[in-house]
Amino acid sequence: MIEIRNVSKSLKKGWYALRDIDISINKGEFVFLTGPTGSGKSTLLRLIYMDIFPDKGEVAVVGFLSSTIKKHEIPFLRRRIGIIFQDFKLLQDKTVYENVAFALEVTGGSGRKMREKVMKALTLVGISHKRNEFPYRISGGEQQKAAIARALVREPFILLADEPTGNIDTEASMDIIKILQEINTSGTAVLMATHDVYLARKMGGRVIRLDEGRMVEW
Amino acid sequence: MFIIREALIGLYRNGIMTLIAISIMFFSLFLFGLFLVGTFNLFGIIKVAREKVEINAFLREALQDGARDELIRKIETMVGVKSVEYVSKEQALEEFKREIPNATSLIEALKTNPLPPSFKIKLKDAFTSPDKVEEVASKLNIFSEIETVEYGETWIERLDQVVRVLFVFDVLLGIVISFASVFVVSNTIRLTVLARRQTIEVMKLVGATERTVQAPFILAGMIEGGIAGAISAGLLYLIYRLITIFFVKYYFPTIPIFIGMFVFGLILGFIGSKASVKSTSMEVSFATSYI
Ligand SMILES: Nc1ncnc2c1ncn2[C@@H]1O[C@H](COP(=O)(O)OP(=O)(O)O)[C@@H](O)[C@H]1O
Ligand SMILES: [Mg+2]
Numbered sequence: 001m002i003e004i005r006n007v008s009k010s011l012k013k014g015w016y017a018l019r020d021i022d023i024s025i026n027k028g029e030f031v032f033l034t035g036p037t038g039s040g041k042s043t044l045l046r047l048i049y050m051d052i053f054p055d056k057g058e059v060a061v062v063g064f065l066s067s068t069i070k071k072h073e074i075p076f077l078r079r080r081i082g083i084i085f086q087d088f089k090l091l092q093d094k095t096v097y098e099n100v101a102f103a104l105e106v107t108g109g110s111g112r113k114m115r116e117k118v119m120k121a122l123t124l125v126g127i128s129h130k131r132n133e134f135p136y137r138i139s140g141g142e143q144q145k146a147a148i149a150r151a152l153v154r155e156p157f158i159l160l161a162d163e164p165t166g167n168i169d170t171e172a173s174m175d176i177i178k179i180l181q182e183i184n185t186s187g188t189a190v191l192m193a194t195h196d197v198y199l200a201r202k203m204g205g206r207v208i209r210l211d212e213g214r215m216v217e218w
Numbered sequence: 219m220f221i222i223r224e225a226l227i228g229l230y231r232n233g234i235m236t237l238i239a240i241s242i243m244f245f246s247l248f249l250f251g252l253f254l255v256g257t258f259n260l261f262g263i264i265k266v267a268r269e270k271v272e273i274n275a276f277l278r279e280a281l282q283d284g285a286r287d288e289l290i291r292k293i294e295t296m297v298g299v300k301s302v303e304y305v306s307k308e309q310a311l312e313e314f315k316r317e318i319p320n321a322t323s324l325i326e327a328l329k330t331n332p333l334p335p336s337f338k339i340k341l342k343d344a345f346t347s348p349d350k351v352e353e354v355a356s357k358l359n360i361f362s363e364i365e366t367v368e369y370g371e372t373w374i375e376r377l378d379q380v381v382r383v384l385f386v387f388d389v390l391l392g393i394v395i396s397f398a399s400v401f402v403v404s405n406t407i408r409l410t411v412l413a414r415r416q417t418i419e420v421m422k423l424v425g426a427t428e429r430t431v432q433a434p435f436i437l438a439g440m441i442e443g444g445i446a447g448a449i450s451a452g453l454l455y456l457i458y459r460l461i462t463i464f465f466v467k468y469y470f471p472t473i474p475i476f477i478g479m480f481v482f483g484l485i486l487g488f489i490g491s492k493a494s495v496k497s498t499s500m501e502v503s504f505a506t507s508y509i
């Protein structure tokens with residue numbers, strides 16, 4: 001599903017944020033990507049959703065190749081990937097429901113079918129009762145759930161989570177991770193970046209560890 | 219449609235800038251429209267005046283019908299002549315009385331009619347310039363039946379030159395206001411894009427195409443231009459109605475002006491927003507806002 005082949009990426013002149021990365025993620029896998037802050041986790045995720053491109057090597061995501069993808073094809077890659085962030089990236093002037101629906105609207109969805117999909121995603125993360133609230137009126141954990149619903153509403157094959165628990169308390173964090181595991185159980189691959197190596201170990205499963213841009217465990 | 223909704227939200231959130239942009243565009247388009255209408259009307263005056271350019275050829279004496287018709291035919295075949303009309307002594311007197319009513323009693327005191335018969339000769343449009351008129355007039359002098367030749371109206375040529383200059387000015391003004399309008403629209407839309415960068419970020423994140431990301435902003439620019447165009451057409455129409463009521467009637471093609479101003483506004487709005495949204499939207503990358 002995702003192949004990262006011998007990738008190096010420089011963000012500053014003469015200095016590599018990532019070096020010689022080789023990762024393969026299979027269908028339906030749950031993978032933790034850990035390492036201290038600044039070790040290159042976010043950079044690696046950006047390479048996967050093709051916000052940036054490798055200087056060496058190649059990234060392949062469901063048939064899209066970093067070396068050959070055209071600018072106008074990138075949106076179609078993004079539609080097959082769900083992405084969530086530490087800061088949720090919800091639009092403050094839209095309700096929870098509208099935030100999720102927005103992801104479908106801007107890719108051409110509308111009508112009853114869209115409403116059904118939005119409600120299904122909201123129910124899946126257990127936040128449908130807060131659908132008419134604005135993001136600033138609900139807790140961080142609930143905001144992250146709304147963001148997950150938005151990421152899932154197009155039924156992506158993988159969910160990329162960049163420090164999804166970075167802005168919420170421990171209890172809510174466990175809630176979020178539980179939801180990610182449920183999503184994974186129903187067949188969606190999950191790649192979760194976290195600086196919390198301990199958390200990753202505790203959850204079990206595959207752990208990829210980066211240090212100063214190099215893979216030290218995979 | 220979310221594109222319309224986003225466009226309106228963008229305009230509303232940037233309310234003051236939107237108003238400024240619409241005002242500047244409105245004023246530019248209005249000024250342009252004013253000059254265009256003015257130029258059109260001067261054109262109209264010239265066209266009417268050209269039709270009035272005529273040469274009066276006064277005859278030595280009244281001619282027999284046959285001789286007169288033959289002379290008319292000869293003049294009609296001359297280069298530049300559009301039509302020839304015979305004015306008899308009696309008609310000339312009637313015309314004189316009509317034009318100068320105060321002189322009627324004076325004329326009646328004379329008992330005889332002192333006015334000579336004449337030909338009223340109209341010229342083709344291309345022969346209404348002073349030198350062309352003079353050329354035709356001097357050729358008329360060759361006929362022995364004709365005593366004197368009179369012509370006037372050389373002011374038309376001067377007016378013609380004024381209109382030509384004015385027309386060039388219109389074109390230049392059009393170019394200047396186009397640039398000004400595109401400039402203000404691109405700046406307001408740029409601000410709108412920056413104000414909506416979070417929305418753009420999310421759109422790109424969930425896989426909206428670049429076209430979809432840009433569409434609301436381009437629509438917003440076109441709304442600005444369209445409103446400005448419609449208002450300026452409306453004001454031009456209002457001025458036209460007022461002047462028509464209180465002063466003189468003038469040429470005002472209402473529907474072409476409304477459609478023209480509106481479409482011109484839309485086009486300028488489109489160009490302005492298109493120019494700025496592409497570069498500005500590219501600057502918005504969701505990678506910049508986290509570590
Ligand atoms: N846009 C950028 N320009 C220059 N350096 C960057 C940029 N983004 C990240 N970096 C640097 O690259 C390294 C890896 O960053 P990142 O991938 O965000 O780490 P992590 O997500 O693991 O904390 C860090 O040292 C960071 O300072
Ligand atoms: Mg990071």
